[in-house]
Amino acid sequence: MFVRKFSLRDFRSWDAVTVDLAPGCTVFVGRNGHGKTNLLEALGYLSALSSHRVASDAPLIRVGAAQAYVGALVVNQGRELGVDVEINDGRANRARINQSPTGRPREIMGILQTVLFAPEDLSLVRGDPGDRRRFLDELLTSRIPRMAAVRIDYDKVLRQRSALLKTASGALRRGSRSSEGASALATLDVWDGHLAAHGAQLLEARLRLVHDLAPHLVTAYRSLAPESRPASVRYRSSLGDSLPLELLDPARKPERDDVALLEASFLHELSVMRSREIERGVCLVGPHRDDLELYLGDQPAKGFASHGESWSFTLSMRLGAFFLLRADGGDPVLMLDDVFAELDGKRRSALAEIAAGAEQVLITAAVPEDVPDELSATRFGVAAHDTERGRISLITRMDGPSQWEVTDDRRAARDGGPRLEGP
Numbered sequence: 001m002f003v004r005k006f007s008l009r010d011f012r013s014w015d016a017v018t019v020d021l022a023p024g025c026t027v028f029v030g031r032n033g034h035g036k037t038n039l040l041e042a043l044g045y046l047s048a049l050s051s052h053r054v055a056s057d058a059p060l061i062r063v064g065a066a067q068a069y070v071g072a073l074v075v076n077q078g079r080e081l082g083v084d085v086e087i088n089d090g091r092a093n094r095a096r097i098n099q100s101p102t103g104r105p106r107e108i109m110g111i112l113q114t115v116l117f118a119p120e121d122l123s124l125v126r127g128d129p130g131d132r133r134r135f136l137d138e139l140l141t142s143r144i145p146r147m148a149a150v151r152i153d154y155d156k157v158l159r160q161r162s163a164l165l166k167t168a169s170g171a172l173r174r175g176s177r178s179s180e181g182a183s184a185l186a187t188l189d190v191w192d193g194h195l196a197a198h199g200a201q202l203l204e205a206r207l208r209l210v211h212d213l214a215p216h217l218v219t220a221y222r223s224l225a226p227e228s229r230p231a232s233v234r235y236r237s238s239l240g241d242s243l244p245l246e247l248l249d250p251a252r253k254p255e256r257d258d259v260a261l262l263e264a265s266f267l268h269e270l271s272v273m274r275s276r277e278i279e280r281g282v283c284l285v286g287p288h289r290d291d292l293e294l295y296l297g298d299q300p301a302k303g304f305a306s307h308g309e310s311w312s313f314t315l316s317m318r319l320g321a322f323f324l325l326r327a328d329g330g331d332p333v334l335m336l337d338d339v340f341a342e343l344d345g346k347r348r349s350a351l352a353e354i355a356a357g358a359e360q361v362l363i364t365a366a367v368p369e370d371v372p373d374e375l376s377a378t379r380f381g382v383a384a385h386d387t388e389r390g391r392i393s394l395i396t397r398m399d400g401p402s403q404w405e406v407t408d409d410r411r412a413a414r415d416g417g418p419r420l421e422g423p
């Protein structure tokens with residue numbers, strides 16, 4: 001898969017631009033803060049409908065603009081599809097495939113598959129469980145787009161059940177036998193059932209994912225850091241003793257009736273934890289409390305891994321995702337944001353070798369020397385300029401082949417924005 005062309009309008013520091021790309025390696029070079037990451041973030045958004053840097057859409061819209069636009073022409077096994085999304089502040093986003101509006105934006109997920117590695121990823125090793133859950137769920141959705149709906153349904157039920165627990169807990173604390181508290185308790189059973197049903201589906205999908213991902217991750221770590229202790233991962237579930245331990249073994253092949261077993265375990269753990277949940281007023285059981293544990297040898301990577309080992313581990317998680325999507329028959333665009341400057345010579349070469357095997361790799365670097373020579377690349381310069389429209393990023397072709405055109409689309413922007421002509 002590769003992006004043949006992409007267009008941005010009013011996305012972060014970008015006013016309006018269209019860039020033609022080719023398969024192989026493309027490097028965006030520019031000084032810190034000039035807009036390189038914004039380009040990769042835009043493509044990542046088109047792929048996952050979320051940013052790797054912010055939880056809400058508002059910061060993605062250029063200051064002073066009402067909406068942002070990201071579009072791309074994606075070539076997958078010779079077939080070209082146009083996909084674009086309009087990001088609106090305070091209103092629903094709108095997406096199109098080949099210029100036809102989709103019912104829901106998430107219908108475009110899966111058309112462009114990307115794997116992005118960015119400096120923020122260090123939080124995968126050092127950060128909270130939420131960062132690792134997000135990693136798993138994003139990969140899950142990239143692999144199986146319908147999992148986005150399962151996740152949304154689970155979150156809805158979780159919010160509803162959490163509100164009930166809070167009400168019941170408040171009533172208990174006040175010592176009142178209010179009708180509100182009593183009705184919250186009475187409906188809890190129903191919501192336990194919904195939570196277990198949706199949660200078991202999500203949990204089964206995550207366990208299957210970890211089983212499939214683990215070998216790729218382990219291999220990627222070994223090739224990046226052959227002298228280090230071996231990397232391994234293990235899913236940690238909040239279902240406690242209610243869950244048969246062997247289900248968490250990444251080496252165990254998931255089975256078809258696991259969902260039913262997980263749902264039964266889920267319901268059992270909810271009954272075990274019921275009084276503690278009511279006491280605390282929070283939902284303590286479910287995939288929203290789980291974690292992906294990372295190990296180097298026998299030690300947890302968090303707290304024990306050196307800076308270099310942490311970088312290698314996070315990179316291996318992303319590369320593992322890349323290899324997994326490829327093994328599934330996909331061919332994601334690999335995006336490496338400012339990564340080479342952090343790696344020693346050996347790890348740079350190992351990564352360059354892996355990157356050279358991808359159909360398309362997009363790399364950002366502050367200086368061209370950061371990118372290994374073996375990635376003979378088309379290069380674009382990115383620089384921000386102060387204009388009457390504010391500080392705007394511009395792109396220029398450097399030493400790449402002359403057929404790849406860059407267009408500054410300011411005129412098109414005035415006429416309604418850059419548009420991909422579609423196939």
Ligand SMILES: Nc1ncnc2c1ncn2[C@@H]1O[C@H](COP(=O)(O)OP(=O)(O)OP(=O)(O)O)[C@@H](O)[C@H]1O
Pocket residue numbers: 011012013014030031032033034035036037038039058059060061062063338364366
């Ligand atoms: N919504 C927005 N509107 C306008 N400008 C924005 C917006 N969001 C971010 N920017 C600007 O984008 C710039 C940062 O761009 P980006 O993160 O792509 O930099 P970079 O070239 O990757 O830098 P580094 O090499 O330091 O990672 C900053 O100058 C920031 O002010």
